[in-house]
Amino acid sequence: MDFLKNYAEFVEQEIKNLELPSSPIDLYDPLKYFLAIGGKRIRPILTLMSGELFGLKKEDVINGALAIEFLHNFSLIHDDIMDKAPLRRGFETVHEKWNQDVAILAGDVLMIKAYQCLAKQQGDLKKLMDAFNQSAIEICEGQQFDMEFETKESVSISEYIEMIRLKTSVLLGCALKLGAIAADASKVDSDLIYNFGVNIGISFQIQDDILDLYGNPATFGKQIGGDVLANKKTILFLLALENANEEQKESLLNLQKELNPDRKIQLAKELFDSIDVRGKAVELKNKYSILANQNLQKIQVETCKKQNLIQLSDYLLVRKD
């Protein structure tokens, strides 16, 4: 994580340097608050690294990087309303700390701020806009699919993969693509680095689902089994359902009604183990990691310059579980 420090500090400093107005106070205070509670700034770092890969300096792509970070934070503020989430990164969400109207409007302004940053980014603005707009729309589509899946009776593995591709993965691809466009990289290389990011995103999300049940409680950061308790249709549940025999299928559906939380998690583990769900999920995760690496390898830049991105992808995907 040490190799990320310089990048993260650079992004952090640029966010601090933003001169946001003081009034209307209930519009800009929530923005400042939400941007300050941060996160790891992985997405803007991807833009910086991609810009460097194609020959630019960090400073040359910071506006694109901020645009991506703001787009991400806009979607979090609005998603938190829809998900009725009380906390984000351990802090109160905007709609909790202020109210829902404030959160809607703060998200809206942050989105427009994202476009203001994008407009300042060097490079072909039309191409930057096209990449950015497509991903922004897909993020909304992904969020909608995610909400629909909650009440939908059956969701296929491929529908689920498509949902996480839209909801979380295209943003990683877009972050990288902006760096490539800013550097005037070829269309082929821009698409390769985009696909590198999207596949990392899918792989990461599958891993996140795996860690929900099989993660190390000391390092995972969320409650182990939280998805199981919430009856979420994660990749584990969907793989279990797809590979279950009739008896196992019945147990899976009965599991949803179990009220004792410890017992519910224990039963889920036993059932998933009997279907080797973890192995199947890891296999799927690896499929997308490999796809990601294949795309990175094909980019027409010396391998040594790719080290930062390889290290970042390892950091994201080779978590201890």
Next chain:
Amino acid sequence: MDFLKNYAEFVEQEIKNLELPSSPIDLYDPLKYFLAIGGKRIRPILTLMSGELFGLKKEDVINGALAIEFLHNFSLIHDDIMDKAPLRRGFETVHEKWNQDVAILAGDVLMIKAYQCLAKQQGDLKKLMDAFNQSAIEICEGQQFDMEFETKESVSISEYIEMIRLKTSVLLGCALKLGAIAADASKVDSDLIYNFGVNIGISFQIQDDILDLYGNPATFGKQIGGDVLANKKTILFLLALENANEEQKESLLNLQKELNPDRKIQLAKELFDSIDVRGKAVELKNKYSILANQNLQKIQVETCKKQNLIQLSDYLLVRKD
């Protein structure tokens, strides 16, 4: 209104021609619904007329026009949530017909669609973006000020004018400015037509406040006295407060507590008449109409080409009251 028909039909047709995806259904159905219930399409028509003024054809500025219309509709969908409005243009609002989450997300996507249109507009994209972003942010600021004014004890006339400038007027200015930028008009002319629009917007909003109490019930389209009944701080109320003597001030504050609606409206009229609020409001309205016309006159284009815009501004501002 006949001279608007061609323009409105052109905009309507272009909106119908949009190929919006069918899925996710709860994301795109609300969008299609809201865009179909229409309105008079004044804002995109302003962009078309401005483009023509500076030598372009309607077709050359349609993307900028749609961007403005989408920005406007995005802000309506989100404002309706915040205002808990059940109806818009006589139809159910999106959060009423679907639910609030759907309305948040539909608004978000519409906003991104606005930027997609903008990116397709001919002309200097950086300049188009700068104008568009500034107005988009100001609209959010205006909405926030408007909400804050509801609970704020005292609001000055100049604060009120600034709020309506941000919330509704800059969008008219921006609509016109996009047409000018698309046509590569001079900076001076772009600013003049922007100021023409902003001043029309302020004048129109003041007129709207006047019509609330003094409009013709047969043609106004809203309930006469609605603002009075809701204790809204309109320009009439603020002018009354500013010009009232101690006794009238007390009557004004007592008026807020009156429960009988007919009596409340009657009392407001009597009180406002005794302070000549209507005359003062019309004077203020005229001040901004005159400013608008002065800006239009200064634009370096033959006067005959300005006829459409003059006619449109008359249509907006010379309503029978």
